[in-house]
Amino acid sequence: MRHAHARTDRPAAAGPGPRAPWHLPALLGGALLGTALQLQQPELWPLAWYAGLCALALAGWLWNLRAGRPGVRWTALAWLVGALLAFAACGARSAVFSAQALAPELEGVDLRLSGVVAAMVQRSDSGDVRFRLALESAEREGQPVALPKLIELTWYASNHGHNERPVPAIAAGERWRLSARLKAPHGTLNPHGFDVELWMWQQGVQASGYVRTSERLDARLGAPERLATTWQFPVEQLRQRVRDRITGYLTQGVQDPARLRAAGVVAALVTGDQRAIERSDWDLFRATGVAHLMSISGLHITMFAWLAALLLGMLWRRSAWLCLRYPAPSAALLGGVVLAGAYALFSGWGVPAERTLLMLATVALLRLSGREWPWPQVWLLACAVVLAFDPWAMLQAGFWLSFVAVGVLFATDMRAVGAYGTGAGARFALMLREQAVLTLALAPLTLALFGQVSLVALVANLLAIPWVTVLVTPLAMLGVVFAPLWQAAAWCVQLLSLWLTWLASWPLAQLTLAQAPLWAGAAAVLGAIVLVLRLPWPLRLLGLPLMLPAFWWQAPRPPPGQFEVLAVDVGQGQAVLVRTAGHSLLYDAGPRYGAFSDAGQRVLVPLLQALGERPQRVLLSHSDSDHVGGAASVLAHLPRAQVLGSIPLDHPLQALRAIAPCAAGQQWRWDGVRFAMLHPPAGDVAPAQGKSSTNARSCVLHIEAEGGASALLTGDIERAQELALVHAAAPLAADLLLAPHHGSKTSSSAAFLDAVQPAVALVQSGYRNRFGHPAAPVVQRYQERGITLVASPRCGAALWSSASGELRCEREHARRYWHHRPADVAPQEEGE
Numbered sequence: 001m002r003h004a005h006a007r008t009d010r011p012a013a014a015g016p017g018p019r020a021p022w023h024l025p026a027l028l029g030g031a032l033l034g035t036a037l038q039l040q041q042p043e044l045w046p047l048a049w050y051a052g053l054c055a056l057a058l059a060g061w062l063w064n065l066r067a068g069r070p071g072v073r074w075t076a077l078a079w080l081v082g083a084l085l086a087f088a089a090c091g092a093r094s095a096v097f098s099a100q101a102l103a104p105e106l107e108g109v110d111l112r113l114s115g116v117v118a119a120m121v122q123r124s125d126s127g128d129v130r131f132r133l134a135l136e137s138a139e140r141e142g143q144p145v146a147l148p149k150l151i152e153l154t155w156y157a158s159n160h161g162h163n164e165r166p167v168p169a170i171a172a173g174e175r176w177r178l179s180a181r182l183k184a185p186h187g188t189l190n191p192h193g194f195d196v197e198l199w200m201w202q203q204g205v206q207a208s209g210y211v212r213t214s215e216r217l218d219a220r221l222g223a224p225e226r227l228a229t230t231w232q233f234p235v236e237q238l239r240q241r242v243r244d245r246i247t248g249y250l251t252q253g254v255q256d257p258a259r260l261r262a263a264g265v266v267a268a269l270v271t272g273d274q275r276a277i278e279r280s281d282w283d284l285f286r287a288t289g290v291a292h293l294m295s296i297s298g299l300h301i302t303m304f305a306w307l308a309a310l311l312l313g314m315l316w317r318r319s320a321w322l323c324l325r326y327p328a329p330s331a332a333l334l335g336g337v338v339l340a341g342a343y344a345l346f347s348g349w350g351v352p353a354e355r356t357l358l359m360l361a362t363v364a365l366l367r368l369s370g371r372e373w374p375w376p377q378v379w380l381l382a383c384a385v386v387l388a389f390d391p392w393a394m395l396q397a398g399f400w401l402s403f404v405a406v407g408v409l410f411a412t413d414m415r416a417v418g419a420y421g422t423g424a425g426a427r428f429a430l431m432l433r434e435q436a437v438l439t440l441a442l443a444p445l446t447l448a449l450f451g452q453v454s455l456v457a458l459v460a461n462l463l464a465i466p467w468v469t470v471l472v473t474p475l476a477m478l479g480v481v482f483a484p485l486w487q488a489a490a491w492c493v494q495l496l497s498l499w500l501t502w503l504a505s506w507p508l509a510q511l512t513l514a515q516a517p518l519w520a521g522a523a524a525v526l527g528a529i530v531l532v533l534r535l536p537w538p539l540r541l542l543g544l545p546l547m548l549p550a551f552w553w554q555a556p557r558p559p560p561g562q563f564e565v566l567a568v569d570v571g572q573g574q575a576v577l578v579r580t581a582g583h584s585l586l587y588d589a590g591p592r593y594g595a596f597s598d599a600g601q602r603v604l605v606p607l608l609q610a611l612g613e614r615p616q617r618v619l620l621s622h623s624d625s626d627h628v629g630g631a632a633s634v635l636a637h638l639p640r641a642q643v644l645g646s647i648p649l650d651h652p653l654q655a656l657r658a659i660a661p662c663a664a665g666q667q668w669r670w671d672g673v674r675f676a677m678l679h680p681p682a683g684d685v686a687p688a689q690g691k692s693s694t695n696a697r698s699c700v701l702h703i704e705a706e707g708g709a710s711a712l713l714t715g716d717i718e719r720a721q722e723l724a725l726v727h728a729a730a731p732l733a734a735d736l737l738l739a740p741h742h743g744s745k746t747s748s749s750a751a752f753l754d755a756v757q758p759a760v761a762l763v764q765s766g767y768r769n770r771f772g773h774p775a776a777p778v779v780q781r782y783q784e785r786g787i788t789l790v791a792s793p794r795c796g797a798a799l800w801s802s803a804s805g806e807l808r809c810e811r812e813h814a815r816r817y818w819h820h821r822p823a824d825v826a827p828q829e830e831g832e
Contacts, residue, residue, distance in 0.1 A: 030082025057084035127157030148206035172236035182209035189796035192610035272347030289457025298356035309336025448521030514612025524550035561672035561706030572766030592629030600630025620645030621715030722752035743774025
């Protein structure tokens with residue numbers, strides 16, 4: 001009765017009460033915020049902490065639901081709950097995955113592995129093979145050991161140029177037993193550089209290594225053996241077969257470089273194997289702004305889904321029985337997403353394909369459920385779904401480019417306001433406008449992410465987008481059924497390359513600027529979005545001031561009279577950037593990593609572009625490949641730089657640029673900073689290649705700031721040259737020392753260290769390098785003198801300032817939980 005009385009007391013004429021707020025957008029927004037915060041963690045918390053956060057968030061949400069208190073407080077709580085749940089979920093996944101990491105005591109030891117090849121195999125021109133092994137068992141000296149589930153292995157065709165042994169054919173799905181040495185995922189870490197360790201974390205790879213095989217090793221450890229061909233990883237098996245068919249069909253007996261490169265593009269468009277595309281072609285595609293078309297991108301997946309849905313809908317409507325049981329539009333929508341998923345799976349399930357498919361599936365489910373949500377909410381839901389599957393996608397440039405592009409198209413959709421007609425001319429005008437809007441809106445974002453933007457991207461994409469999506473890609477895909485179509489696709493790629501090469505030759509085809517900090521980049525992106533929105537022009541023009549800081553940004557420089565030394569992390573090699581108030585010098589150019597890869601193109605040129613640096617002088621200490629392996633790429637990027645060095649006259653670099661010899665007594669001043677060459681002696685001519693060791697003639701450079709702070713860069717000089725400098729009373733005293741010869745046991749003599757008396761010494765070496773740098777006796781000599789010895793595997797790029805005398809390690813400054821932290825010990829000689 002009391003309840004009935006309460007109901008009758010309510011005024012009959014009262015309208016519906018206030019509508020309860022819809023909290024899903026707040027939950028989704030909170031999830032994005034929580035994911036972003038968790039990705040900033042330098043160290044992971046215990047798993048129990050993340051579980052506690054999740055329980056706390058759910059308890060708070062249930063309590064408020066029971067209390068029934070709608071309003072602003074509920075919205076704020078929804079943000080908090082979404083953030084806590086996403087933070088906890090991402091952290092818990094990371095903690096569980098991190099617990100499966102390779103144990104440090106298993107690094108660098110011989111292990112007997114058994115497992116199945118889990119991915120398409122990569123074979124280089126030198127004959128080396130890279131593959132992923134899904135581990136089934138592992139032994140060390142006959143005893144089972146626990147290892148990560150997925151391992152990246154390289155099988156070298158030769159042992160550093162000796163004992164060449166061709167690698168047998170390997171295919172996905174095969175079970176192998178072999179011997180290998182492993183190490184934790186470890187890559188170079190530099191400002192604005194590519195994070196290899198994050199990429200391997202996303203791939204689920206927690207160890208890498210190389211196959212150990214030779215006649216002596218096989219007798220002791222057992223020879224590699226193929227055990228069986230399995231049905232496991234069928235998609236990867238199919239991908240490898242199709243890729244090999246494409247490259248075999250298009251390259252057999254072909255000598256034309258353009259046709260060989262086109263074959264790589266066709267293979268990439270069909271199978272998603274981006275490594276098949278040569279680096280020179282990637283440079284061309286980036287310079288013209290069409291790189292997004294040359295891999296299985298979101299555009300390809302979306303186009304495939306649309307075509308599949310169109311074809312399926314036409315076939316479905318031909319059957320009255322099917323139409324009566326399920327509507328044709330819904331069947332076409334659902335079938336298009338499913339077939340696009342199969343295409344994404346076949347193409348390698350890359351991050352762009354995964355992201356696009358999840359977005360399409362989210363939108364399709366909303367439409368099938370009959371819900372009509374405003375586009376910001378659909379966009380937000382798609383973002384949250386993608387990050388729920390792959391939180392680390394938020395750190396990928398493709399994530400931001402994709403979702404900003406989709407958001408801009410939603411916000412500026414001219415179809416919604418009926419601004420254009422339905423004829424062919426109107427459709428072309430609409431396409432032209434959309435491409436112009438995207439080009440303008442994404443330019444600041446591209447600049448913030450990559451430090452460069454193509455100024456011919458609009459013109460290039462007007463032809464490239466329909467050419468690749470409507471012509472090249474369908475021909476390449478249909479070639480799986482009828483192989484001659486691959487040749488037609490390759491011809492189309494060659495024609496497109498001619499067009500893009502012509503565009504890239506235009507003056508100022510590409511704009512390269514220093515990469516601005518996060519606040520300036522975010523402001524520029526916001527300004528570009530405001531500029532393209534359907535707003536009154538006075539409001540649109542307010543976006544221009546927001547864009548200015550990113551376009552006019554200059555990296556901070558040392559004050560006059562001071563300098564900075566940036567020891568770049570290039571692995572087992574050497575490269576140092578010295579910056580003064582208005583000048584810069586590059587000392588050495590790092591190693592060569594392979595036949596088509598070196599530190600110049602992979603590390604130094606991108607770093608110089610990101611910092612906005614154009615060094616006036618390049619100093620190549622000597623001709624060893626770990627010091628000049630990247631020099632050709634650097635010199636191509638710096639056509640006006642003066643080059644000094646101890647380089648033989650018959651060295652190939654001499655054909656690229658005249659290299660003046662370095663000699664003791666040479667000196668100059670930049671912005672109040674004194675540069676002086678201490679070695680080699682004047683008149684000491686560099687010997688021809690291969691006639692003697694080049695280490696003895698390394699250029700030794702002393703740099704001194706106003707006030708006396710100084711640095712000494714020594715190349716690969718050894719004990720004899722060190723003692724000669726000491727006996728000659730050369731001005732060796734320095735606060736910062738670049739350890740001679742990477743800390744080799746033939747250098748860093750006691751007398752030399754007593755003469756230099758540095759506070760800090762830097763060792764540029766690779767993680768677990770085969771030379772054992774820095775050697776244990778050398779480390780002990782530094783420690784006995786109280787000198788702080790910093791090695792690049794533990795530090796990453798090292799930045800030292802003469803003004804403060806402080807050293808900053810990139811691995812500490814930009815520390816994230818997926819970054820490897822090596823033990824602070826000297827590596828041992830690995831031998832064979």
